[in-house]
Amino acid sequence: MRTELVSQKFEFSFNESHFDKIRELVFSHTGISLGDEKRQLAYSRYSKRLRALGIDDFDDYIDIVRSGNESEIPLFVSAITTNFTSFFRENHHFDFLVNEVRRLLLTQNSIRIWSAGCSSGEEPYSIAMALLSGVPGVESADVKILATDLDSEILDRAFRGVYPKEKIEGVDQNMVKSWIKHGSNDNKGYVMVHPKVRGMVSFKQLNLLESWPIKNSFDIIFCRNVVIYFCKEVQKTLFSKFANNQKKGSQLMIGHSENLAGVCDSYRLIGRTIYEKI
Known part of the structure; x- marks a missing residue:
């Protein structure tokens, strides 16, 4: 049975099928492999994209990315690749x-x-x-x-x-x-x-x-x-x-x-x- 991330703190429905499709797209576009422990991270990062686009369904967002939308793809990539960095890290x-x-x-x-x-x-x-x-x-x-x-x-x-x-x-x-x-x-x-x-x-x-x-x-x-x-x-x-x-x-x-x-x-x-x- 698919587990759905639905509770008071989740704005959008996000189930395992959504996560599987998202991580396939992430891997395709970036080579980054999202483990199961990154499900919450994926939801958090891409929920912001749903809000920005004014849509309320992860299926719709996945369709946009799969279509190769030229304006969304860079934002899709950026959402998951933004990492911590600092000056003179590992001195x-x-x-x-x-x-x-x-x-x-x-x-x-x-x-x-x-x-x-x-x-x-x-x-x-x-x-x-x-x-x-x-x-x-x-x-x-x-x-x-x-x-x-x-x-x-x-x-x-x-x-x-x-x-x-x-x-x-x-x-x-x-x-x-x-x-x-x-x-x-x-x-x-x-x-x-x-x-x-x-x-x-x-x-x-x-x-x-x-x-x-x-x-x-x-x-x-x-x-x-x-x-x-x-x-x-x-x-x-x-x-x-x-x-x-x-x-x-x-x-x-x-x-x-x-x-x-x-x-x-x-x-x-x-x-x-x-x-x-x-």
């Missing part, structure tokens, strides 16, 4: 980054870094700030950061580089003084990353599960807290593609709850969630 990665880029600049003229699944931009901007503060001469070197995400709406926010001031709580004050500008008047309560920081980062929309129009070989890839939403087979495909875009000795950073055991044998562990291409 040990940035310590490693600075030392590695210093080393690389001794022997090569250009360095390419990829922030895959960059969300609202805190990660690639943290990369840029760490390099500007910790690597002498990086401003005049050919060091570029590519930042990609599936969600075009959140990429627009990332490109602007404007955040509530609460976002920089806990960030090293020397870093804040050097690379963060505080808003005033109408912008009071907000901060903006310095133009030099923004200038190091290029934002692009990219679905990691589709073909990549990327020809560069990346010295360092950050793909953190992204693959935890993917099933094992998708993870294997994704890390194999990363490996094909890195040469031997290049590095891959992943999230604290992720690992490559049984997923990809193209890398070896060299530090806490830091891997090297072999």
Whole structure:
């Protein structure tokens, strides 16, 4: 028997059939595999879309998404892919980054870094700030950061580089003084990353599960807290593609709850969630 999520706190009827159809669509469009424990999350996220569209039935909403509605698909994706991110999350990665880029600049003229699944931009901007503060001469070197995400709406926010001031709580004050500008008047309560920081980062929309129009070989890839939403087979495909875009000795950073055991044998562990291409 199908269980229906109907009670005083549920505005819309949402049964197992609805959830199965929603997660099939989520997987199709994002590669994210929603487990049974994500039923409440799916209801919460997509109820907002029903309200926004002025409809009161999940069947109608599912039909809209299945039809390939061009205006709704990006919002459907955004609703489920919006995740927590922060400046200098997992700080040990940035310590490693600075030392590695210093080393690389001794022997090569250009360095390419990829922030895959960059969300609202805190990660690639943290990369840029760490390099500007910790690597002498990086401003005049050919060091570029590519930042990609599936969600075009959140990429627009990332490109602007404007955040509530609460976002920089806990960030090293020397870093804040050097690379963060505080808003005033109408912008009071907000901060903006310095133009030099923004200038190091290029934002692009990219679905990691589709073909990549990327020809560069990346010295360092950050793909953190992204693959935890993917099933094992998708993870294997994704890390194999990363490996094909890195040469031997290049590095891959992943999230604290992720690992490559049984997923990809193209890398070896060299530090806490830091891997090297072999």
